[in-house]
Amino acid sequence: MDNILNTLEKILEERKSSSEDKSYVSSLYSKGVNSILEKVSEESEEVIQAVKEEGRDEVIHEVADLWFHIMVLLRHEDISIEEIELELARRFGVSGHEEKASRKK
Numbered sequence: 001m002d003n004i005l006n007t008l009e010k011i012l013e014e015r016k017s018s019s020e021d022k023s024y025v026s027s028l029y030s031k032g033v034n035s036i037l038e039k040v041s042e043e044s045e046e047v048i049q050a051v052k053e054e055g056r057d058e059v060i061h062e063v064a065d066l067w068f069h070i071m072v073l074l075r076h077e078d079i080s081i082e083e084i085e086l087e088l089a090r091r092f093g094v095s096g097h098e099e100k101a102s103r104k105k
């Protein structure tokens, strides 16, 4: 079964070709990459503020907003979640035991 991020990724891809007037994602795509980047920046600020001044629930809420807008940005740029996962996996490989083992050689 797909996880929630993969399901959301599919919906975000579908929104590229949908003409749903009420779709927030479609309207964001049509405004262009600068508007998406503005939302990412805004949501990042809200995460920082939530950690510094608000409670745990608010942090969860704001991080969900940030992840969502990052997902919209990735779809806009035709970058898949899988590509990010592969990059993280690659780092996990080099920064974990393998790196320590290679240093010993």
Ligand SMILES: N=c1c2ncn([C@@H]3O[C@H](COP(=O)(O)OP(=O)(O)OP(=O)(O)O)[C@@H](O)[C@H]3O)c2ncn1[C@@H]1O[C@H](COP(=O)(O)O)[C@@H](O)[C@H]1O
Pocket (backbone or CB within 6 Å): 008, 011, 015, 022, 023, 024, 025, 026, 064, 065, 068
């Ligand atoms: N996960 C989300 C999601 N998270 C946040 N948002 C929207 O992101 C917008 C901006 O969030 P803000 O924190 O700025 O909140 P705000 O102050 O109320 O909004 P603004 O006045 O700043 O626009 C809000 O309108 C939220 O509704 C989302 N909109 C959609 N989704 C998912 O995307 C799918 C497609 O959405 P539509 O394209 O709208 O059908 C949906 O099925 C959902 O699963």
